[in-house]
Amino acid sequence: xxxxxSRRRSRATESSWPGRQGNQYTIRxxxxxxxxxxxxxxxxxxxxxxxxxxxxxxxLDLTEAELKEEFTRILTANNPHAPQNIVRYSFKERxxxxxxxxxxxxxxxxxxxxxxxxxSDEARRQKAKQGLPDEKATVxxxxxxxxxxxxxxxxxxxxxxxxxxxxxxxxxxxxxxNFSERASQTLNNPLRERGCQxxxxxxxxxxxxxxxxxxxxxxxxxxxxxxxNKEKAKAVPKKEDDKGKKKLTxxxxxxxxxxxxxxxxxxxxxxxxxxxxxxxxxxxDASDExxxxxxxxxxxxxxxxxxxxxLSVTALCWNQSYKDLFAVGxxxxxxxxxxxxxxxxxxxxxxxxxxxxxPTTSGILCLDIHPDRxxxxxxxxxxxxxxxYNLKEERPEPVYKSSSKSGKHTDPVWQVRWxxxxxxxxxxxxxxxxxxxVVSWTLVKSELVFTDIIKLSLVxxxxxxxxxxxxxxxxxxxxxxxxxxxxxxxxxxKCSKAYSSQFLETYDAHNMAVDAVKWNxxxxxxxxxxxxxxTVKIWDHxxxxxxxxxxxxxxxxxxxxxxxxxxxxxxxxxxxxxxVFDLGINKYEAICQQPVVAKKKTxxxxxxxxxVYPIIIVGDDRGYVTSLKxxxxxxxxxxxxxxxxxxxxxxxxxxxxxxxxxxxxxxxxSKA
Amino acid sequence: QAEVEETLKRxxxxxxxxxxxxxxxxxxxxxxTLDNSTTVQYAGxxxxxTMKARSTVRDxxxxxxxTFLRIRSKKHEIMVAPDKEYMLIVIQNPSE
Numbered sequence: 001x002x003x004x005x006s007r008r009r010s011r012a013t014e015s016s017w018p019g020r021q022g023n024q025y026t027i028r029x030x031x032x033x034x035x036x037x038x039x040x041x042x043x044x045x046x047x048x049x050x051x052x053x054x055x056x057x058x059x060l061d062l063t064e065a066e067l068k069e070e071f072t073r074i075l076t077a078n079n080p081h082a083p084q085n086i087v088r089y090s091f092k093e094r095x096x097x098x099x100x101x102x103x104x105x106x107x108x109x110x111x112x113x114x115x116x117x118x119x120s121d122e123a124r125r126q127k128a129k130q131g132l133p134d135e136k137a138t139v140x141x142x143x144x145x146x147x148x149x150x151x152x153x154x155x156x157x158x159x160x161x162x163x164x165x166x167x168x169x170x171x172x173x174x175x176x177x178n179f180s181e182r183a184s185q186t187l188n189n190p191l192r193e194r195g196c197q198x199x200x201x202x203x204x205x206x207x208x209x210x211x212x213x214x215x216x217x218x219x220x221x222x223x224x225x226x227x228x229n230k231e232k233a234k235a236v237p238k239k240e241d242d243k244g245k246k247k248l249t250x251x252x253x254x255x256x257x258x259x260x261x262x263x264x265x266x267x268x269x270x271x272x273x274x275x276x277x278x279x280x281x282x283x284x285d286a287s288d289e290x291x292x293x294x295x296x297x298x299x300x301x302x303x304x305x306x307x308x309x310x311l312s313v314t315a316l317c318w319n320q321s322y323k324d325l326f327a328v329g330x331x332x333x334x335x336x337x338x339x340x341x342x343x344x345x346x347x348x349x350x351x352x353x354x355x356x357x358x359p360t361t362s363g364i365l366c367l368d369i370h371p372d373r374x375x376x377x378x379x380x381x382x383x384x385x386x387x388x389y390n391l392k393e394e395r396p397e398p399v400y401k402s403s404s405k406s407g408k409h410t411d412p413v414w415q416v417r418w419x420x421x422x423x424x425x426x427x428x429x430x431x432x433x434x435x436x437x438v439v440s441w442t443l444v445k446s447e448l449v450f451t452d453i454i455k456l457s458l459v460x461x462x463x464x465x466x467x468x469x470x471x472x473x474x475x476x477x478x479x480x481x482x483x484x485x486x487x488x489x490x491x492x493x494k495c496s497k498a499y500s501s502q503f504l505e506t507y508d509a510h511n512m513a514v515d516a517v518k519w520n521x522x523x524x525x526x527x528x529x530x531x532x533x534x535t536v537k538i539w540d541h542x543x544x545x546x547x548x549x550x551x552x553x554x555x556x557x558x559x560x561x562x563x564x565x566x567x568x569x570x571x572x573x574x575x576x577x578x579x580v581f582d583l584g585i586n587k588y589e590a591i592c593q594q595p596v597v598a599k600k601k602t603x604x605x606x607x608x609x610x611x612v613y614p615i616i617i618v619g620d621d622r623g624y625v626t627s628l629k630x631x632x633x634x635x636x637x638x639x640x641x642x643x644x645x646x647x648x649x650x651x652x653x654x655x656x657x658x659x660x661x662x663x664x665x666x667x668x669x670s671k672a
Numbered sequence: 673q674a675e676v677e678e679t680l681k682r683x684x685x686x687x688x689x690x691x692x693x694x695x696x697x698x699x700x701x702x703x704x705t706l707d708n709s710t711t712v713q714y715a716g717x718x719x720x721x722t723m724k725a726r727s728t729v730r731d732x733x734x735x736x737x738x739t740f741l742r743i744r745s746k747k748h749e750i751m752v753a754p755d756k757e758y759m760l761i762v763i764q765n766p767s768e
Contacts, residue, residue, distance in 0.1 A: 213730030257694060260677040260755040263740055264762050267751045268686050271766040353682060 008568055056271045079104040122176065140147055205651040223554065266349045273351060276300050280348070280615065285631040293585060295592045297578060297631030300615060303328070303625040307359075308342050313619025316606040321374035322347040323612045325355065328625055331363025331382055333605070338363060338382055343389065346625065358389060358396050370418045370427065378429045378441075380413030384450070386431050386441060400448045402441065409433035414471045420480065432485060434469035438495070454485075474518050474527070483539075484527060486514025492529055494541060507544060509537060516558050522566035522653035526661070530559040536571050538583075540661060547661060549589070552579055558606045560616075564635060566653035571617055572604035580634050592634055596626055690748060693761040695719060702758075709730055713736060714750075722754050 054287040086099045116123040121206045208214075272275055280300050288295060315329030324347050331341040341363035345356040370376040375391040379398070387398035402408040411434030418429045419440070428442040430453065438453045455666045469488040476482040481497040482504075490510035493503040510531035520526035526547075530536045532555040538548035554573035562568040569581040580592040597604065597620055606619040614630045684692050684705055693711055694703040699719035704711040726738040741752040748765045 211727060213734040215736035255673050255676055256755065257758045258676045259762060260753045260758060260760045261676055263753045264751060264760045265679055265683050267740060268689060268762060268764055271685050271749060271764055274766060426685055451688055
């Protein structure tokens with residue numbers, strides 16, 4: 001019944017660590033197998049029971065054998081509160097594993113103290129702070145004292161202390177929790193390099209400048225594109241045109257150089273004929289100041305074309321819009337030598353090669369450039385045809401041509417003149433021919449429509465007698481319907497467009513054919529005529545006899561009024577001379593008579609004044625055209641009286657002429 | 673196109689003309705009557721100069737454009753006529 005030290009294991013009640021054996025006290029329990037809880041309780045009761053043998057009322061009733069049974073109780077040092085079955089995940093075996101040893105320590109009381117071991121780092125640091133020297137430090141300072149001689153004792157100590165502290169400070173600073181270094185080497189995976197190469201993207205270098213004009217160009221292009229789009233929206237798009245355009249851009253290389261080549265050619269010519277160009281512009285004959293009544297002609301460029309060598313110049317005409325462009329008609333006056341002809345256009349800027357040239361089958365006899373449309377040229381041929389050329393077009397044929405069906409003349413056409421557009425806005429021109437007809441041609445769409453205006457006849461009234469041959473005509477500058485016709489018989493008829501049956505007037509002008517008849521540019525009444533009978537006559541159309549007669553000693557080929565003065569005119573003769581007259585200066589003689597061609601046998605056939613520049617062009621029967629500059633005396637303007645403004649304008653010219661005429665009329669009146 | 677050929681031929685045979693070069697927009701000579709090295713030299717240098725001159729003219733007034741360029745030196749005269757796509761260079765001795 002008392003507590004006995006007998007070792008008897010009744011049951012393994014708790015799992016015990018291998019190797020760990022706690023003191024096992026077995027308490028013999030009176031009774032049979034019981035649970036632990038009840039065992040302890042029972043043990044207590046049993047002890048009390050052994051002394052007094054008082055039986056509590058709730059005591060279990062057990063048999064004697066059961067009461068003598070011994071129960072083993074084990075007392076271990078294991079913490080009953082410690083968990084007994086801690087399980088941890090093991091990554092190696094990838095499963096949960098129970099931990100074999102569990103911490104059995106149970107802390108009942110914990111108190112942090114403030115005592116440091118004197119050799120620990122913290123303690124040393126504190127000592128250093130406080131300035132108490134270490135055992136080691138004292139030894140060092142003593143040695144240093146012996147070494148140093150000069151510093152004072154106090155200073156030495158202080159210095160030593162600092163040095164000692166410094167030595168302490170030189171030690172590695174670690175953390176306050178007993179720092180320990182630990183390093184490990186990981187497995188380094190071997191490095192592999194891997195690369196791949198791609199094709200580089202296509203590159204193109206681009207550079208540009210951004211100037212003001214480039215921006216302007218871009219804007220212009222945009223605008224043009226927009227306009228084109230608008231037009232395309234209106235019109236039906238044509239695919240064929242696009243293809244055509246593509247072909248053009250591929251095939252040609254050089255046609256785009258055309259414009260540039262032209263410019264260069266002109267430049268080269270300008271260089272070669274530099275002195276002529278300078279003369280043309282600037283030269284004024286100074287000797288004219290000493291010769292009051294005379295003037296000179298300065299030769300400038302000479303125009304000739306290889307293929308036109310045997311032809312003679314039969315017509316000359318300046319272009320009204322492009323002042324440096326003139327047309328030359330080439331053919332032959334010789335009845336026996338009729339062959340081909342040529343229409344050639346020259347510019348003053350290039351005297352070596354024509355700007356345009358059109359070969360023709362028959363010789364040209366006359367031409368006229370439309371005053372408003374400078375690209376239209378009317379041409380009259382020796383075989384009686386008339387044709388109209390359009391300079392804008394590339395082809396060498398005329399745009400319109402009359403044929404025997406459409407009323408062409410039966411004899412050579414001696415003169416053509418453009419008229420103002422008729423009421424239907426069609427261009428029309430007149431032609432006069434040796435067959436006696438004055439015909440008006442109208443350009444209707446693609447045809448020439450002709451209208452006979454008047455038929456000339458030998459005797460005064462029309463439709464009587466054989467037909468006369470017209471050799472020249474001219475329209476009045478201001479009065480549109482009035483025109484003059486010169487005939488081969490030497491008569492000049494004044495006619496009107498309105499009256500086709502009758503002449504307004506007839507003048508017995510010359511003994512031979514009238515080569516040229518021209519109205520004065522300013523005075524509305526005056527006209528001039530010239531003939532192969534060596535004379536040049538000036539008329540007032542109200543008077544039947546000429547006002548002035550000039551005998552030039554050779555057949556006069558052509559006569560022309562000057563565009564700047566009403567009293568100046570020029571005539572060319574068959575002996576190669578140019579005669580310039582100024583009636584304001586000298587009423588009887590020419591103020592200039594000058595041969596202009598080298599060989600005396602060449603006849604001069606035509607002359608024209610340039611409307612703007614002070615030059616004249618003269619054509620001869622060898623196919624050459626010579627340009628000459630008029631000296632200042634030939635271009636004189638009326639002198640101003642002192643104090644008065646210089647009068648300008650056509651009225652002055654008219655007045656000048658009128659004065660001349662009145663002078664002549666007075667003596668006539670006085671005679672009459 | 674034959675007309676252009678003819679014009680160029682006339683220029684080449686004109687009095688005093690030493691040589692002609694046709695250069696395209698990038699400055700590469702297309703046609704020339706001079707030897708290769710001279711051509712290349714002329715083309716390269718004049719192309720740059722023309723571009724510069726044109727740039728100057730247009731900077732002042734964008735609506736304006738360069739028509740031609742003349743360089744007169746002691747020995748001869750170089751004339752350049754630029755175009756949108758091509759450029760023509762002519763070297764002439766004007767005093768001959």
